[in-house]
Each structure stands twice: as C-alpha cells, then as structure tokens.
Amino acid sequence: MNIGIVGGGMMGLALAYRLSQQGHKVTVFESNQQLGGLTTYHDYGSFIWDRFYHVILPSDTHLIKFIKDIGLADKLRWHRTLTGCYIDQKLYSISNTLEFLRFPPLTIIGKLRLAITLLYGSRINNWRRLEKIPVEDWLLKLSGRNTYEKLWKPLLLAKLGDNYQRVSAVFIWSYIKRLFSARDSSLHKEQLGYVAGGYKTVFDRLEELIRLAGGDIHTEAKVEYIAPHQHGGIWVEYNGKKERFDKVIFTGPVNVLQSVVARDMVKISQTSGTVEYLGVICMALITRKALVPYYIVNLADQHLPFTGVLGMSNLVSLQETAGMHITYFPKYVHSDDPILKQPDDELQKLFFQGLRLMFPKLTADDIVAAHINRATKMQPLQVLNYSNLVPKVVTENNDFFVLNTSQFVNDTLNNNTVVKHVDEFVKNIRE
Ligand SMILES: Cc1cc2nc3c(=O)[nH]c(=O)nc-3n(C[C@H](O)[C@H](O)[C@H](O)COP(=O)(O)OP(=O)(O)OC[C@H]3O[C@@H](n4cnc5c(N)ncnc54)[C@H](O)[C@@H]3O)c2cc1C
Known part of the structure; x- marks a missing residue:
C-alpha cells in the first residue's frame, strides 16, 4: 500500500519505519527543515546535540526495543x-x-x-x-x-x-x-x-532505513490540505503540489488537523472546555x-x-x-x-x-x-478532569487515520509512550 504520513517527529518516523518494514511504500511530510519535531537536534557550533534535553529511562522498554530494532543497540549508552x-x-x-x-x-x-x-x-x-x-x-x-x-x-x-x-x-x-x-x-x-550522537543518530538511521525500503521523506513540506480522492484513497497537498495515497496518517496537533483536513473527513467532538x-x-x-x-x-x-x-x-x-x-x-x-x-x-x-x-x-x-x-x-496541561476536555477525533474516512500525543490522557509526554502507541496502532491496522 502507498501510505502518506504527515509529521516527521518521533511519531511520524517510527510509524513510517514500522510500516515500511511491512512492505508498504511510505512518504513522510515534515514542515520543518530538519526531522525530529520536539526531539530534534541543534547545531551548537563545535558539536550537534539534542535541541531539548532528552534521556532514556531503563523503564522505557518500548523505546529501547525500537532503538535495538533499528540496529542502534551498540549506540545505547x-x-x-x-x-x-x-x-x-x-x-x-x-x-x-x-x-x-x-x-x-x-x-x-x-x-x-x-x-x-x-x-x-x-x-x-x-x-x-x-x-x-x-x-x-x-x-x-x-x-x-x-x-x-x-x-x-x-x-x-x-x-x-x-x-x-x-x-x-x-x-x-x-x-x-x-x-x-x-x-x-x-x-x-x-x-x-542516551544514544551516542544524540537523537540525530536515531533520525539519520530512520531516514536511511525508510529510504532503503523505498520510502520518501520530504522536509520543508508543509501539508496544507488533505482530502478524499475522487477515485478512492486520499490526496495530500503541500508546497503547491498534490500526491495521492491509499491511506494517510496524520501525526501533528489537533489544531493543525482542523485547519488542513477537508470537511467531513473527521469528526472532532465538542467538549466542555478547551485544552x-x-x-x-x-x-x-x-x-x-x-x-x-x-x-x-x-x-x-x-x-x-x-x-x-x-x-x-x-x-x-x-x-x-x-x-x-x-x-x-x-x-x-x-x-x-x-x-x-x-x-x-x-x-x-x-x-x-x-x-x-x-x-x-x-x-x-x-x-x-x-x-x-x-x-x-x-x-x-493535564488540568482537573482533563480527559473530558480532550476532543475525541473520529475519522469519517476509512483511508484516513490520526495518531498524535494530544490523545494521551493518562501518560507523560515521552518517546517511550510514542513508540508504544505506534506499535499498538500498527498491530491494530494489521489485524
Ligand atoms: C523540553 C523537552 C524535554 C523532553 N524530554 C524528553 C525526555 O527526556 N525523554 C523523552 O522520551 N521525551 C522527552 N520529550 C518529549 C518528546 O520530545 C516527545 O515525546 C516527542 O517529540 C513527540 O513526538 P511527536 O512526533 O508526537 O510530536 P512532534 O515532535 O511535535 O512532531 C510533530 C511533527 O509534525 C510536524 N507537522 C505539524 N504540522 C505539519 C504539517 N501541516 N505538515 C507537515 N508537518 C507538520 C511538526 O513540524 C513536527 O515535526 C521532551 C520534550 C521537550 C519539549
């Protein structure tokens, strides 16, 4: 299958890697110049390291397994x-x-x-x-x-x-x-x-493996519109171009989703307040x-x-x-x-x-x-009764999926949770 993935952060790239290993042809769209989203790296002059501090805990079993799966076991320190x-x-x-x-x-x-x-x-x-x-x-x-x-x-x-x-x-x-x-x-x-070389090592490896499996990665590619294609599947519009996919998965925040998705593709429930x-x-x-x-x-x-x-x-x-x-x-x-x-x-x-x-x-x-x-x-911000405030996103099109961190109601924001959700998602769609 030909799958488009919007967002080249940890979520989008982990998804792209897992799906490409199942034989799908994936294309990742990332609006920034470099991959990684919040986990990205920064050039500090004499070295490159993570833009924000990131650490791996011994309890991050999903993340550790993922790092080993992409062949970086020897880089874990x-x-x-x-x-x-x-x-x-x-x-x-x-x-x-x-x-x-x-x-x-x-x-x-x-x-x-x-x-x-x-x-x-x-x-x-x-x-x-x-x-x-x-x-x-x-x-x-x-x-x-x-x-x-x-x-x-x-x-x-x-x-x-x-x-x-x-x-x-x-x-x-x-x-x-x-x-x-x-x-x-x-x-x-x-x-x-941590991984030797920081998260740049992880993103460079993911990019290499995704491309080796026949996938594409577009940076500086801000997705502006996502809509059903008249002959089936979904088309994605970015930088004045259009590409058609059998399936599209969106990994960005809900407010961006609302601004780029065609009407009737998703139902976003009204809640008693805003996140x-x-x-x-x-x-x-x-x-x-x-x-x-x-x-x-x-x-x-x-x-x-x-x-x-x-x-x-x-x-x-x-x-x-x-x-x-x-x-x-x-x-x-x-x-x-x-x-x-x-x-x-x-x-x-x-x-x-x-x-x-x-x-x-x-x-x-x-x-x-x-x-x-x-x-x-x-x-x-996990305020009182936060789970009631999170808008439920239901996709109304069988070829369109949303997977993002705003749906995590009882977890801290970290890459272990991101990988855990990616693995569950991939398992569910395969089944
Ligand atoms: C200060 C700080 C410290 C942290 N420390 C840790 C830590 O120690 N350990 C840990 O595991 N985690 C840590 N994290 C959390 C970790 O960075 C996040 O879990 C992770 O980045 C979430 O990944 P994501 O892909 O879901 O989201 P993001 O990283 O936000 O990625 C979403 C991507 O989608 C792209 N995008 C959005 N809209 C569009 C569009 N229209 N078209 C194309 N692309 C689009 C964005 O540019 C972005 O790259 C930390 C985060 C911060 C900020």
Whole structure:
C-alpha cells in the first residue's frame, strides 16, 4: 500500500519505519527543515546535540526495543547519574538511599511518607479518580507539608512552572508510574541512557532505513490540505503540489488537523472546555567547566527565572560535545504567556541573572555560548478532569487515520509512550 504520513517527529518516523518494514511504500511530510519535531537536534557550533534535553529511562522498554530494532543497540549508552536539590541557596545530593536518609530538609517522618507515596502511587491503576484531585492536595495528603514544600513542589515547578496549581494528580501519578514500571532487566535501574550522537543518530538511521525500503521523506513540506480522492484513497497537498495515497496518517496537533483536513473527513467532538498547553523556553549553556555534578537539579527557589537545571554532560560523555559541558535551563510556562514571544537576547539576559544568583563563581571566560530554544505548544496541561476536555477525533474516512500525543490522557509526554502507541496502532491496522 502507498501510505502518506504527515509529521516527521518521533511519531511520524517510527510509524513510517514500522510500516515500511511491512512492505508498504511510505512518504513522510515534515514542515520543518530538519526531522525530529520536539526531539530534534541543534547545531551548537563545535558539536550537534539534542535541541531539548532528552534521556532514556531503563523503564522505557518500548523505546529501547525500537532503538535495538533499528540496529542502534551498540549506540545505547548507560551511565549512573546523580540527582540534586537546590534549597535555600544550597545544593544537596539526593542520589542514593543514604544521602536521601541524611537529606536535612526532610524529617524522618517526611521521608517515610515520601516512600509510602511512591509505593502507593505506583500501585494505583484507576487513574480516572485522580483526575478530580488537584496534584497539590494529593501530594500534601500523602506526603505531608514538609516533604511537599521541600521536594514535590520544586519538582512540580520544574516540570510545569506556576501552572502546577491547576493540574490534577494524574500528572504526578503517570510520572511515578513511568519511573516504577517494568525495567529492561539487562540494565541497572539507577542508570540513565542516551544514544551516542544524540537523537540525530536515531533520525539519520530512520531516514536511511525508510529510504532503503523505498520510502520518501520530504522536509520543508508543509501539508496544507488533505482530502478524499475522487477515485478512492486520499490526496495530500503541500508546497503547491498534490500526491495521492491509499491511506494517510496524520501525526501533528489537533489544531493543525482542523485547519488542513477537508470537511467531513473527521469528526472532532465538542467538549466542555478547551485544552490548554504548556510552552517551554530552554536555554542550553555551553561552558568550559561543569556547573553542577548532577543530571537533574530540582529547584526550590522562586527567585530563579528558570524552573530546573539539567547537567547533560553528567550523563553524556564529553567526547559527544567536543569536550564542552552542556547544561539546559528550562522554563515551563502557559502557552499564552507573552514571555514565549520575547526576543532571544532579552531571554538570555533574564536567564543570565539567574545564573549569577545560582553560580556566583561562574565567569564570562567559562561560558562558550548560550542558545535559546523554545516550543510554544509542547504538551497539554493535564488540568482537573482533563480527559473530558480532550476532543475525541473520529475519522469519517476509512483511508484516513490520526495518531498524535494530544490523545494521551493518562501518560507523560515521552518517546517511550510514542513508540508504544505506534506499535499498538500498527498491530491494530494489521489485524
Ligand atoms: C523540553 C523537552 C524535554 C523532553 N524530554 C524528553 C525526555 O527526556 N525523554 C523523552 O522520551 N521525551 C522527552 N520529550 C518529549 C518528546 O520530545 C516527545 O515525546 C516527542 O517529540 C513527540 O513526538 P511527536 O512526533 O508526537 O510530536 P512532534 O515532535 O511535535 O512532531 C510533530 C511533527 O509534525 C510536524 N507537522 C505539524 N504540522 C505539519 C504539517 N501541516 N505538515 C507537515 N508537518 C507538520 C511538526 O513540524 C513536527 O515535526 C521532551 C520534550 C521537550 C519539549
């Protein structure tokens, strides 16, 4: 079959690869210059690495299998990393049980309650009842005020910015579930992973395999119209050209779907409200020395303009980054926040003020470069009763399918979930 796939992010390319392996002729349309969507890479001058920080967990079994399937098993790297916490202008390591038991900001009772929260959360299966409970209330009830303020709140701020107050307990539950779900038994659980060369290696390999199987990939190809073809199948219009396919799968966001699809091809149910999105501004700082010894530092400091610190070079070998250290500083905001439209130099100035507060010894000589990247609508905000807000997309044409991350109602946004959904989708249509 001749299959068109709209979107060249992880979802579109994983689909294209799996379908091409089943003997279908696939064509991918990606509006950007390079493949990868939110998982894409960035040229940092002396090296190329992911635009946003990406890590593979030992529990990402679907993603790990996929990476092995595309022949990159030997490129998977695992490394033990440390976790930090920045509280009252002090950095603490909470990387092992002993450090955690010693962690001064938490009382013994608080630590016990945290362990109970994690154990209890990982065993819950009925997530729908959690949709009605604000995440703050749920965590306060289970972990207590002290543990909430010192540990959970910084984590929520790191992941959601100030929007955490409106989010339901499903958010943290899916996070706990991802951490505690079945792990690849060949790996040590404390380790984190990446692919040598970053996600560029994955996308280059996917492109190679898709083309080897006879597929096509068009970049800078913004799909503008999708409609039924009069002689059967579907046609796709892009850059003033038209191509006909037996089947088309759309992997972009729902608002784009609504603007490109012909009337009567999909039914998008009206819901009681609209889905809100989180955006992210992420500064990647390239330095000559390490800023922190941790992969992740959760921040409990409202004076800082960023919501987390990710010392990528504590995970990734320095050979990957030309001997430089790369640290990401994300700031998660509501997608309507005007800060997302501020020019790069203003954002850099703001983030540098935070750098001076947190790292007073850092000098201009230590800094090689700073890159500001942003994504306006990176993930839906899982507010209370979120699953009722997600518009149900039903395709009214047997040759047209929609598979995208906005349909994930009880999962965190990550590539393991993307691959899991792709594999289920491919299995279902084959059956
Ligand atoms: C800051 C940040 C950190 C992250 N960290 C991790 C992590 O550590 N681990 C992890 O597993 N995941 C992580 N993720 C999530 C991961 O990046 C996503 O799961 C993944 O990118 C989703 O892929 P997708 O293909 O569904 O969507 P997208 O990446 O959004 O791809 C959709 C593609 O469709 C294209 N498109 C849209 N409209 C059209 C059109 N009309 N015509 C043609 N093309 C179109 C877009 O240009 C885009 O390339 C992170 C994301 C961010 C932003």
